[in-house]
Amino acid sequence: MAFFSVVYCLCYWRFVPNLSWLNTAPSIMIEEALRLQVEEECLKIGCCVRCARRFTGDRVLDNYVKHTVESDATQADDEPPAKKAKGELCIFCFGVLAPGDIEDIAMKAVASLTEADYDDPVFTTTLSMPVCNLVRDKSIYVHLGRTVAGYTDQVKFLHLLPLKDIWKHLINGSIAKGSGKSADNGYNAELMVNVEMAYRGDRREMEVISKLRPELRGPVTRTTADSTLESSTEAALVRCLRLPPGPPVAPPTYQLSCLRNAIFVAGRYNKYSRTMSQTPWTVDGARRTESSLQERITDRLVQLTRSAGVRFSASGREDVDVRTLGRGRPFVAELTDPHVTLLTPKDLLELQREINAAHPEVRVRDLQLVTREQTAHLKSGEEDKTKSYTALVQSLSGPVSADKLYSLADHKELVISQQTPVRVLHRRPMATREKTIHWMKAEPISDTLFKLHLQTQAGTYIKEFVHGDLGRTEPNVGTLLGGTFDILALDVESIELDWPPAMPENDGDT
Numbered sequence: 001m002a003f004f005s006v007v008y009c010l011c012y013w014r015f016v017p018n019l020s021w022l023n024t025a026p027s028i029m030i031e032e033a034l035r036l037q038v039e040e041e042c043l044k045i046g047c048c049v050r051c052a053r054r055f056t057g058d059r060v061l062d063n064y065v066k067h068t069v070e071s072d073a074t075q076a077d078d079e080p081p082a083k084k085a086k087g088e089l090c091i092f093c094f095g096v097l098a099p100g101d102i103e104d105i106a107m108k109a110v111a112s113l114t115e116a117d118y119d120d121p122v123f124t125t126t127l128s129m130p131v132c133n134l135v136r137d138k139s140i141y142v143h144l145g146r147t148v149a150g151y152t153d154q155v156k157f158l159h160l161l162p163l164k165d166i167w168k169h170l171i172n173g174s175i176a177k178g179s180g181k182s183a184d185n186g187y188n189a190e191l192m193v194n195v196e197m198a199y200r201g202d203r204r205e206m207e208v209i210s211k212l213r214p215e216l217r218g219p220v221t222r223t224t225a226d227s228t229l230e231s232s233t234e235a236a237l238v239r240c241l242r243l244p245p246g247p248p249v250a251p252p253t254y255q256l257s258c259l260r261n262a263i264f265v266a267g268r269y270n271k272y273s274r275t276m277s278q279t280p281w282t283v284d285g286a287r288r289t290e291s292s293l294q295e296r297i298t299d300r301l302v303q304l305t306r307s308a309g310v311r312f313s314a315s316g317r318e319d320v321d322v323r324t325l326g327r328g329r330p331f332v333a334e335l336t337d338p339h340v341t342l343l344t345p346k347d348l349l350e351l352q353r354e355i356n357a358a359h360p361e362v363r364v365r366d367l368q369l370v371t372r373e374q375t376a377h378l379k380s381g382e383e384d385k386t387k388s389y390t391a392l393v394q395s396l397s398g399p400v401s402a403d404k405l406y407s408l409a410d411h412k413e414l415v416i417s418q419q420t421p422v423r424v425l426h427r428r429p430m431a432t433r434e435k436t437i438h439w440m441k442a443e444p445i446s447d448t449l450f451k452l453h454l455q456t457q458a459g460t461y462i463k464e465f466v467h468g469d470l471g472r473t474e475p476n477v478g479t480l481l482g483g484t485f486d487i488l489a490l491d492v493e494s495i496e497l498d499w500p501p502a503m504p505e506n507d508g509d510t
């Protein structure tokens, strides 16, 4: 007995992930005689052998792999769960820990992974149980406390293992073997096999929560069920719970799905077209433009990574008729549920060349994989960024002398006041904003036409600065030069955002 306790204790300490609670309860070990008693009682009330072990407080996951009790082996290993009489289903896990169910679900998971053909070599599993499992957990615990002397005192600090941890440990090996991937028993893998258990009696069994907390309104969630059960007195639990819980009213059903966390591809783009929108442009469900810049970049990415979808974001946006030149505008494509994730810089460079060859009006550079955290750079300091533009401006009020045009360069750090432009009023709230024109310089083309080069604070409406927007932008080119002006074309020359970093492979390709 003493030897056992020492061994048990050593194993126990090795496998406890969080020891902080031990500070308050330094020497709790369930005694062997009590352990046997607990197991016997659990089996009697209808727990499977693994759940019986769990209620003894055993936290050594490997102990759950062994089958030591005869009854477990006879529990219809090869029979599908639906065919089992309901009396045979474990009253706690509903059979999800039974070898038959474990193998059955593992086989389905392997088939699913094989069919989906994810290239991620590591997976993890998640199990979602019906909420009434919490009620049953509490009910068995209270029952054991009332029937096995000393149980509550010895087990209350042991933190019974979560059912899903035991399940994960049992099933991961089989899935790993069948799929050729390695299993992550923690929570760090990006590829997940999610198993959701549904149980017909769940709602009915949850009614007890409303009995325990009559003031509760709205649907009972896992969190409210948990807090209600934890905060109820033993007397209330004894009064309201069925002790021990009865057999499940029906076998559970399982839904299995695989999901790979998103990957993020960042880069910069140039747009050389004055008829292409950045994102698909639809009005009342009808497309206004044939294709968008976003689709030209992401269609191939989605195809290459075999993703379920894509979310495209860029550092600002240009109008349909505005080109983006220079080193381009930074963007990020978030690819959801990608099946191909092991992309090398060479793969991305090849993809970049493909996109650039297919669409002469779009050019991408610096394509690279980034983390979710790094994508925050795209939006950071959005207001402080500066952008450079070239506008083609026409005088509508007669010739303007070159000297007058050159005088525009005298205005440095010019603060202008802009009301929300008429053309975007339908989607932006009415507001007046101050923006800074850092510098500007005119380049005459004819006596009524000139190029205006300017650098401004991000968010400045350039078109309105040129034509004045019926006096809603002040001062504007018209008030500065005296006359009426219109903008014929606009190019974004550069966006001062030093992210994503330039890729060295691109040097000879720009």
Ligand SMILES: [Zn+2]
Binding pocket: 047, 048, 049, 050, 051, 052, 090, 091, 092, 093, 094, 095, 096, 097, 098
């Ligand atoms: Zn069980």
